[in-house]
Structures are given as C-alpha cells and as structure tokens.
Amino acid sequence: MNQTRVNLKAPEEQTKGSATKTLILEAALEIASKSGLEGLTIGNIAEVVKMSKSGVFAHFGSREELQVEVVRAYHQKFQEVVFAPALLKPKGLPRLNQMISSWLKMSSGGDTSSCFFISGAAEFDDCPGIVRDELLRSVEIWRTALLRAIKEAITEGHLKKSLDAQALLFRLYSIALGVHHDSRFLENPKCLVIANKLIKEIFAANKASK
Amino acid sequence: MNQTRVNLKAPEEQTKGSATKTLILEAALEIASKSGLEGLTIGNIAEVVKMSKSGVFAHFGSREELQVEVVRAYHQKFQEVVFAPALLKPKGLPRLNQMISSWLKMSSGGDTSSCFFISGAAEFDDCPGIVRDELLRSVEIWRTALLRAIKEAITEGHLKKSLDAQALLFRLYSIALGVHHDSRFLENPKCLVIANKLIKEIFAANKASK
Numbered sequence: 001m002n003q004t005r006v007n008l009k010a011p012e013e014q015t016k017g018s019a020t021k022t023l024i025l026e027a028a029l030e031i032a033s034k035s036g037l038e039g040l041t042i043g044n045i046a047e048v049v050k051m052s053k054s055g056v057f058a059h060f061g062s063r064e065e066l067q068v069e070v071v072r073a074y075h076q077k078f079q080e081v082v083f084a085p086a087l088l089k090p091k092g093l094p095r096l097n098q099m100i101s102s103w104l105k106m107s108s109g110g111d112t113s114s115c116f117f118i119s120g121a122a123e124f125d126d127c128p129g130i131v132r133d134e135l136l137r138s139v140e141i142w143r144t145a146l147l148r149a150i151k152e153a154i155t156e157g158h159l160k161k162s163l164d165a166q167a168l169l170f171r172l173y174s175i176a177l178g179v180h181h182d183s184r185f186l187e188n189p190k191c192l193v194i195a196n197k198l199i200k201e202i203f204a205a206n207k208a209s210k
Numbered sequence: 211m212n213q214t215r216v217n218l219k220a221p222e223e224q225t226k227g228s229a230t231k232t233l234i235l236e237a238a239l240e241i242a243s244k245s246g247l248e249g250l251t252i253g254n255i256a257e258v259v260k261m262s263k264s265g266v267f268a269h270f271g272s273r274e275e276l277q278v279e280v281v282r283a284y285h286q287k288f289q290e291v292v293f294a295p296a297l298l299k300p301k302g303l304p305r306l307n308q309m310i311s312s313w314l315k316m317s318s319g320g321d322t323s324s325c326f327f328i329s330g331a332a333e334f335d336d337c338p339g340i341v342r343d344e345l346l347r348s349v350e351i352w353r354t355a356l357l358r359a360i361k362e363a364i365t366e367g368h369l370k371k372s373l374d375a376q377a378l379l380f381r382l383y384s385i386a387l388g389v390h391h392d393s394r395f396l397e398n399p400k401c402l403v404i405a406n407k408l409i410k411e412i413f414a415a416n417k418a419s420k
C-alpha cells in the first residue's frame with residue numbers, strides 16, 4: 001500500500017492545517033485506489049482519519065473538489081513511480097519500454113490498487129464536471145508523454161519510420177486497459193505474461209531495418 | 211436509444227405486475243447505459259417511470275437485485291444485437307469478424323450508451339457481491355463465445371494452427387476496451403478506424419498458409 005501514499009514534506013515543515021490536509025489526502029488516495037473515486041465519501045474518509053465529517057469538509061469545498069485533489073495527488077505519484085524512472089533510461093525504445101512495463105506492473109498490482117487514469121476514465125466518461133476535466137488533463141499528459149517516447153524511438157532508429165505513432169499509442173494503451181481489466185475484474189494474473197510477450201512482438205515487428 | 215430497450219412480450223400479454231416490472235427495467239437499462247450501473251437509484255428510476263419509490267422498490271428486493279436484473283436484461287439485448295446476427299455468418303473468421311465489429315460499433319455508439327460488460331467491469335472490479343458475480347458470468351459467456359469463434363477460425367483453416375487462441379482473445383478484448391475508452395472518455399471517434407485497421411492487420415498476419 002506504500003505506493004498509494006502521497007510523497008509530501010514531513011508534517012513538521014508544514015502548518016498544522018496543511019499537515020491535516022495531507023493526512024486526509026493520503027487516506028482518500030488509499031480508499032479511492034480500492035473503491036474508485038466514486039467510492040470516496042466525506043464519511044468514509046472521516047472514519048479513517050478519525051475526524052468529524054465537518055472537520056474533513058472544512059479542508060475541501062465539496063466532494064468534487066476533494067476528488068480533484070485526489071486526482072492531482074495520484075498524478076504526482078504516477079509521475080514519481082512510473083514516469084520519472086523512465087526518464088533515466090536512454091531516449092527511444094529503452095525509455096518507452098520502461099514507461100509501459102512499470103505502468104502495467106502498477107495497473108495489475110497485487111495490492112488491489114488501481115490505475116486512476118484507467119478506472120477513473122470508466123467512472124467519469126459520462127459525468128461532465130471538474131473531476132472528469134482533471135482526469136482528462138492527467139490522461140492527456142500521460143498520452144502525450146507516451147506519444148513523444150514512440151516518436152523518439154522512431155527518430156533514434158529503434159522503430160521503423162513508416163510506423164503510425166498514433167496507432168501504436170492506441171495498441172499500447174489498449175494493452176494496458178486489457179491488463180487492468182483482466183487482473184482486476186477477471187482476477188487472471190496470467191494476462192501480464194501475455195501482455196509483455198505481445199509488446200515484445202509488436203516492437204520486434206516494427207523494428208527499423210539496419 | 212432503441213438499442214437500450216428490452217425486447218419483451220407486449221404488455222397486454224403480461225400480467226399487470228410483470229408489465230410494470232418490464233417498464234421499470236427498460237427505464238433502468240436506459241439510465242444505466244448513460245450513467246453506469248452505479249448511477250442507478252430507486253429515486254431516479256421512480257422519476258422516469260412516474261411511480262413512487264416504494265412502488266419501484268416493491269418489484270425488486272433491493273437496489274443490488276435491481277442491478278442484477280439490469281445486467282440480465284443487458285445480456286439478453288447483447289445476445290440479440292451482437293451475438294445472434296454473428297451466428298448467421300459462416301463458422302470461422304466471418305463469424306469472428308462479425309462478432310467483433312458489431313461489438314465495437316455498439317461500444318462506441320454515438321447515442322452515449324455504453325457496453326455494460328466493459329463499464330460494469332470497471333465499476334465493480336473491487337466490489338464483491340451479486341452484481342459483480344452476475345456481470346462476471348455474462349462476461350465469461352461472451353469471452354467463451356469469442357474463444358470458440360477463434361478456435362473455429364483455426365480449425366476451418368482461416369487462421370494458422372500455431373496461433374495462441376488465449377493471446378488473440380486478449381488482443382481483441384483489449385482493442386474493444388481501447389475503443390470504449392477512446393470514444394467515451396477521450397471523445398475521439400477516430401479510434402474505431404484505427405481499431406478496425408488493426409484487427410484486419412492482426413487477422414492478415416495470422417492467416418493460415420495455403
């Protein structure tokens with residue numbers, strides 16, 4: 001469950017108010033990673049942090065604003081766990097590979113935490129509002145980063161020039177959706193093996209000729 | 211919105227009680243196709259069918275039992291719209307192709323109705339109970355039918371014998387998840403073109419040699 005914690009400054013460096021807010025956000029992130037953003041209520045958070053409902057409510061204007069902040073906290077965590085380590089890899093296929101593999105690992109985690117970018121998309125696709133907007137913003141940032149990595153893999157000569165980058169993004173994103181679905185709904189951990197083999201095959205089939 | 215209606219006997223052939231139940235289920239199916247199974251409340255159904263909450267409640271033991279019946283009604287509709295027409299196609303690749311293409315068309319419908327097998331999986335993957343069980347039963351029936359069609363395409367000599375049927379099932383199912391995600395959350399209708407081209411390429415690359 002450590003992965004679901006928000007990495008923020010130590011409480012002693014913060015004002016009391018922001019330390020409490022951090023505590024609430026940590027609890028909310030943990031609840032939402034199990035029961036979705038829609039599973040978040042001021043009530044269940046208050047129970048976990050042992051505060052009154054009005055105490056929790058005072059830190060966020062509304063349930064929607066709390067959900068938006070949880071999406072932001074998740075985005076930050078995603079950047080740290082999935083994206084930042086990939087930037088240490090060389091540009092091109094090594095970096096793209098690292099981005100995909102750590103994302104898949106995170107989406108199929110045995111700790112029952114889900115990828116909000118995936119579960120949130122399904123929860124909010126039909127719910128216009130600030131939570132959907134925030135989720136979409138995060139997902140678009142991630143998709144842009146993936147697309148950039150695909151294009152770099154082409155310019156670095158790792159993948160062939162004739163490759164349709166948008167189509168490859170669709171393929172890779174769909175595989176991540178498949179892993180999330182099969183591991184969480186079907187409870188079939190074998191999907192990760194199938195997915196990793198498939199990604200290897202896709203990259204091999206689209207290798208640039210020397 | 212016609213697609214979301216339950217195809218049942220005309221009300222005059224039914225007892226008054228079952229006609230009302232059918233009416234409630236039709237309304238519930240329409241609401242859930244827009245806001246998900248979790249978006250169903252006795253309250254919003256009562257409003258649509260112009261009944262009291264207790265009147266709606268009397269036909270179903272609980273909200274969960276209503277959701278289960280909605281999943282069953284959706285399953286029946288899915289069988290009629292997606293599966294039954296495919297059975298008219300010759301065994302093998304023509305049938306498999308028809309199953310996938312009408313599923314994708316349904317999952318990316320401009321009428322904002324979603325595929326419950328996909329949206330429900332994301333909503334209930336972390337919620338043990340009778341609704342998840344019913345959804346899982348339906349999804350497994352559909353996956354078994356897809357797997358059978360893949361295997362038939364191999365025995366009919368349309369796809370190569372060395373093909374891993376489970377891996378192909380994962381690929382096709384992931385593409386459907388991708389279309390659902392991109393058309394509903396990203397609101398990008400182009401994904402259907404990319405998906406159809408990809409499926410064509412996958413089948414071509416796995417054709418049995420003559």
